[in-house]
Amino acid sequence: MNFELDQDQQMLADSLRRFLADHYDFESRKRIIASDAGYSPEVWAGFAETGLLGLPLPEEVGGFGGGAVALMSVMEALGEYLVVEPYLPTVLASRLIAQRGSGAQHEAILGPVIAGELKLALAHGEPESRYQAAQVATRAEASGDGWKLSGRKQLVFGAPMADKIVVSARTAGTEGDADGISLFVVDAKAPGLKMTAYRTLDNQRAADIVLNGVSVSSGELLGDAGNALADIEAAFDFANTMLCAEASGAIRSANADTLEYLKTRKQFGAPIGSFQALQHRMVDMFVTQEQMRSMQYLVCSRLDTLDDAQERARIASGAKIKTADACRQISQEAVQLHGGMGMTEELKVSHTFRRLTLIGQQFGDADYHLERYARLQDAA
The missing domain is CATH 1.10.540.10 (Acyl-CoA dehydrogenase/oxidase, N-terminal domain)
Incomplete structure (x- = not known):
């Protein structure tokens, strides 16, 4: 390839x-x-x-x-x-x-x-969902020629800047059902929509959203009602693949900053990068960097050619497991090799640590994707 x-x-x-x-x-x-x-x-x-x-x-x-x-x-x-x-x-x-x-x-x-x-945002996750895409309790009730949305959405990335938000809501069924989930385009300033904005650990902006009878017209429904789950799951698999690529770039930045620090920081009259134990740790970090880069090429190329939803999900979960492990390894090693300096606001490596930590959690952490991967592997 x-x-x-x-x-x-x-x-x-x-x-x-x-x-x-x-x-x-x-x-x-x-x-x-x-x-x-x-x-x-x-x-x-x-x-x-x-x-x-x-x-x-x-x-x-x-x-x-x-x-x-x-x-x-x-x-x-x-x-x-x-x-x-x-x-x-x-x-x-x-x-x-x-x-x-x-x-x-x-x-x-x-x-x-x-x-x-x-600018847009996607509001799907809820307080009790725990990464499960079908766990949607937000309801959309028919009202005249439109709908009224009520429920809560949590950790909606980009919501404070968004002009419109794509919101998932249940038009049929009960929480956990695969059928009955729909998508609506909602104005970010719509009456009845309350947004609590905050900074995340890595200094991005996100918000928790409460929908209290938010009215939307029939023209704001995306596609047919009740069959949006498959597209939402595909979007999350795509997102995890993109996070794999983003993590690869952040890892390269962390490694470059750490290597430069080892070359310039001196102890006992010599650069600490000359110490063999630290060289071995740096080599391990660069091996992980190359593994991540190879994996992102493979996963992205597979995702573009796959029609099978289960295989796509299996590949995306496998990539996220490796991504989460690599994010943890590189972020912690980079900070440790910088010593106390690695946690200061003044150094970029501390901000890279935060972003890598959050990448490992977004759209499902390693534990969730390991369980999902095993289930899909058994079903294959």
Whole structure:
């Protein structure tokens, strides 16, 4: 299998890295996360100008038709620079709208998304769901020619910046049923929607959402009512694959920073990088880095060609297990090799530690995916 990027993918990766080098150095990132908005409108406009927002969307809705392989180098660069802009939440929500939405919804929502005028978020997880996609208690009751949504959503990444939120709600069945789950596009400022925003451990912005009889029209329902679970699960498998690529970039950054520190920090009159015990630990970190890079190429290429939902889920869970293990190893080793300095706000490695820690938890932790992988393996 050819693990080299093609010319267009390499040009995009190089262009994005140049853009981030100019606009997203560590000091600029500090200013962005300290701002009230929690993201940079200038950087978001740059993403739109370079085509990143249209990259994962089909050509028929104005995008570039890119899949997991096309986004792989993008996510890797975002991980390397610890970008906090809500790129992945917008990608996930916009792909669901592209898959399930009508032509009118495509025109009204996806065009502005591609132009950088709209930001999206996906609200699915709930307080009792524990990563189980079918555990949806939020209800959507028919009301006139529309629906009324009531329930709670938890840890909605990108929600504080979002203009519209794709919300899952149950139109039939009871909590835990595979059937009966629907998706709606809800205005972030809709009456009855209460949002409690906060910073996450890694300085991204997220929110808990309470829906208290939020009215939406029939035109805000995505696709047919009651059959959205398969698309939601596919979106989460795609998300975990993208997190694998993002983790690969963050790991490379952590390794580079740690190696530079070992070369410059002196003890007993010699760089600590000359100590054999530390060299062995650094070698292990670079081996993990290369394993992650190889895995992201393989998983992304498989995801773009698979039609079997169970095999897709098995591969995504396997990738997340390895990603979570690698995130834990590299984040902890990088901080330990930096000593006490590794936990200070002034060093990028402490922020990389936080992002890698959260990547290991997003869209299912290692324990959840290990159980899921074993179940799917037995069923194969």
